[in-house]
Amino acid sequence: MSESLIRFVIGGTLVSAFAVLGDVLKPKSFSGLFGAAPSVALATLVLTIIYRGPNYSSVEARSMIAGAIAFFAYACCVSHALMRYRIHAAVAAGLFILLWLGISLSLWAVYLR
Amino acid sequence: MTIGINLSAVKKTKWYEFAIRFLMGGLITALIGIIAKECGPNVGGLFLAFPSIFPAAVTLVEDHQRKKKQRVGLKGEKRGREAASLDAAGAAIGSLGLLAFATVVWRLLPDRNHWEVLAFATVVWIAVSGSFWWLHKRYCRR
Numbered sequence: 148m149s150e151s152l153i154r155f156v157i158g159g160t161l162v163s164a165f166a167v168l169g170d171v172l173k174p175k176s177f178s179g180l181f182g183a184a185p186s187v188a189l190a191t192l193v194l195t196i197i198y199r200g201p202n203y204s205s206v207e208a209r210s211m212i213a214g215a216i217a218f219f220a221y222a223c224c225v226s227h228a229l230m231r232y233r234i235h236a237a238v239a240a241g242l243f244i245l246l247w248l249g250i251s252l253s254l255w256a257v258y259l260r
Numbered sequence: 261m262t263i264g265i266n267l268s269a270v271k272k273t274k275w276y277e278f279a280i281r282f283l284m285g286g287l288i289t290a291l292i293g294i295i296a297k298e299c300g301p302n303v304g305g306l307f308l309a310f311p312s313i314f315p316a317a318v319t320l321v322e323d324h325q326r327k328k329k330q331r332v333g334l335k336g337e338k339r340g341r342e343a344a345s346l347d348a349a350g351a352a353i354g355s356l357g358l359l360a361f362a363t364v365v366w367r368l369l370p371d372r373n374h375w376e377v378l379a380f381a382t383v384v385w386i387a388v389s390g391s392f393w394w395l396h397k398r399y400c401r402r
Contacts, residue, residue: 151290158289159282162313166281169317170269175343176397177263179350180389182317185361185382188308190289192365192378195296201369203301208365210305215362218309218355225318226348229341236322236344240315251306259302 150198158190183218213254214247221247272324281316288312309358314351321347353396357389 169181188211195204221243228239288310296304322344329336364381 151293154293155286155290159286162285162289163278163282166285166313166317167270169313170273170320171265171267173264173266173269175321175346176350176353177390177393179317179347180354180357180386180393182311182314182347182351183354183358183389184313185308185358185385186285187289187292187310187312188358188361188365189378189382190285191292191296191308194293195301196369196374199301201374204374205366205369206301207296207305207308208362208369210302211308211362212359212366214306214309215355215359217306218311218358219352221311222314222348222352222355225314226345226352229322229345229348233337233341235319236341236348237315237319240311240318240348244311244315247311251309255303255306 150194154190154194157194158187161186161190183222210255210259213259214251216254217247217250220250269324273320277316277320281313284312284316309355309362311351314348318344318347318351349396350393353392354385354389356392357385357387360388361385 165181165184165186169178169184172178172181188208192204192207195207224243224246225236225239228234228243229236288307292304292307292310295307322340325343326336326340329339361381361384364384365377368377368380
């Protein structure tokens with residue numbers, strides 16, 4: 148089985164597990180925490196440690212800090228847009244992905260490159 | 261402010277909604293591996309905090325709330341958006357936990373037992389997220 152296929156199966160399983168946990172917990176604002184669960188990070192780090200070692204994974208984790216800062220801005224903007232404007236959740240979540248990409252790449256270019 | 265479990269929420273989720281989340285999670289994880297291979301861990305690491313589960317989750321929350329209101333004869337669009345907005349606010353708080361998770365892994369992984377570090381980082385994620393959530397509920401009520 149290729150590495151990508153193993154990543155696909157483990158990533159899909161972990162994301163689904165955290166998503167179900169988020170579904171069953173209430174209130175909504177608390178279950179929302181699971182929208183930012185480290186599911187993809189865990190799946191990736193487990194496999195990266197096995198295939199490439201802890202130092203390589205540590206570098207990935209350092210860059211993840213920039214991604215997490217971008218995630219904070221992204222989720223705040225989606226929340227604000229949904230509360231203030233008549234816009235569907237899927238549209239807001241999709242459009243603001245560009246903001247996540249812009250912020251995380253800018254942080255990478257300034258601090259991590 | 262009590263945290264509870266509502267198992268009936270799982271029954272409301274359709275099979276294709278589970279499938280979409282599995283597919284998205286799997287594809288993003290596989291893609292991160294390819295990006296890290298091509299561009300190095302410095303760039304690939306950014307995507308460890310990619311909002312992979314969030315768009316599907318927030319869409320589902322809006323959809324379920326809207327349908328709930330429509331069953332009693334209301335439009336439910338505003339309520340759906342408000343519920344999705346709350347869910348997104350929760351994710352913003354969760355991202356602070358994600359920041360703590362990444363910092364723990366970055367600082368501890370090279371020198372400690374790898375699996376213990378990942379387990380500890382996950383505990384830190386929920387502890388930090390839960391603490392900020394509690395503080396937000398306690399002091400920043402809308």
